[in-house]
Amino acid sequence: MYDTASRLEGQVSATDIKIAARDVQVFYGDNHAIKDVSVDIQDKTVTAFIGPSGCGKSTFLRCLNRMNDTIDIARIEGEILIDGEDIYDKRVDPVQLRAKVGMVFQKPNPFPKSIFDNVAYGPKIHGLSKTRADLDDIVERALRRAALWDEVKDRLTAPGTGLSGGQQQRLCIARAVATEPEVLLMDEPCSALDPIATGQVEELIDELRQDYSVVIVTHSMQQAARVSQKTAFFHLGSLVEYDTTDKIFTNPQDSRTESYITGRIG
Numbered sequence: 001m002y003d004t005a006s007r008l009e010g011q012v013s014a015t016d017i018k019i020a021a022r023d024v025q026v027f028y029g030d031n032h033a034i035k036d037v038s039v040d041i042q043d044k045t046v047t048a049f050i051g052p053s054g055c056g057k058s059t060f061l062r063c064l065n066r067m068n069d070t071i072d073i074a075r076i077e078g079e080i081l082i083d084g085e086d087i088y089d090k091r092v093d094p095v096q097l098r099a100k101v102g103m104v105f106q107k108p109n110p111f112p113k114s115i116f117d118n119v120a121y122g123p124k125i126h127g128l129s130k131t132r133a134d135l136d137d138i139v140e141r142a143l144r145r146a147a148l149w150d151e152v153k154d155r156l157t158a159p160g161t162g163l164s165g166g167q168q169q170r171l172c173i174a175r176a177v178a179t180e181p182e183v184l185l186m187d188e189p190c191s192a193l194d195p196i197a198t199g200q201v202e203e204l205i206d207e208l209r210q211d212y213s214v215v216i217v218t219h220s221m222q223q224a225a226r227v228s229q230k231t232a233f234f235h236l237g238s239l240v241e242y243d244t245t246d247k248i249f250t251n252p253q254d255s256r257t258e259s260y261i262t263g264r265i266g
């Protein structure tokens with residue numbers, strides 16, 4: 001399923017661009033963590049952010065749904081447009097933005113609620129369902145989308161925290177997709193999972209790109225190669241190289257990218 005032929009390659013037209021970042025800088029106090037990053041992220045594509053520890057992958061990912069707003073010392077400059085709209089415009093409500101740009105974290109973090117309520121929470125607060133039947137439909141659809149429905153349909157009232165790690169992560173993915181996002185940000189979503197659960201989540205990511213733009217931070221180059229069509233290599237806060245995943249892994253243009261993918265730095 002991850003065959004080269006299925007990867008998106010070639011020309012990118014302006015209409016394919018979901019996220020456009022321009023000259024983005026992030027500072028944590030005096031620490032200049034992201035330096036002048038500009039990148040166009042394509043729609044219906046999995047984009048991997050790779051690079052050595054501390055290079056700024058998670059920081060830049062968090063800029064894309066304003067999660068850095070929650071960090072007091074973080075300061076952001078530059079411009080990030082989603083579908084041409086500036087997400088840092090004063091009129092943008094970050095809560096609404098995060099429904100449109102969902103996020104899945106490293107450690108599965110279900111709420112201490114039932115499986116059903118974990119998924120229903122977002123649609124309820126965003127008023128996506130008028131009736132209980134609507135809500136039931138939304139929850140079922142999201143759990144199916146996250147390839148979890150068959151495993152949990154008979155125990156929707158059981159606590160989400162009682163599921164296995166891999167199931168919890170798929171529950172978090174269901175929770176993120178329940179608000180009908182357009183972009184899904186994933187910060188090392190498989191790092192707490194065993195190889196079988198990792199395989200399931202990777203398969204799911206491949207399916208999700210039919211509907212969403214997916215951006216994934218990963219420490220695993222094998223994972224980036226398996227799931228992504230585009231790869232961005234970060235180093236010391238800069239975006240060094242951004243290209244098709246095939247090109248980054250087979251014919252990188254920058255010596256720092258080559259050193260990283262061959263294991264000489266990182």
Ligand SMILES: Nc1ncnc2c1ncn2[C@@H]1O[C@H](COP(=O)(O)OP(=O)(O)OP(=O)(O)O)[C@@H](O)[C@H]1O
Binds near residue numbers: 033051054057058071
């Ligand atoms: N909440 C924070 N407060 C202060 N500094 C931070 C914060 N988060 C990250 N940083 C700093 O920003 C820089 C980039 O960190 P970031 O976590 O974005 O890198 P990363 O590439 O995702 O690293 P890793 O692969 O280890 O998760 C580092 O110098 C880090 O110490």
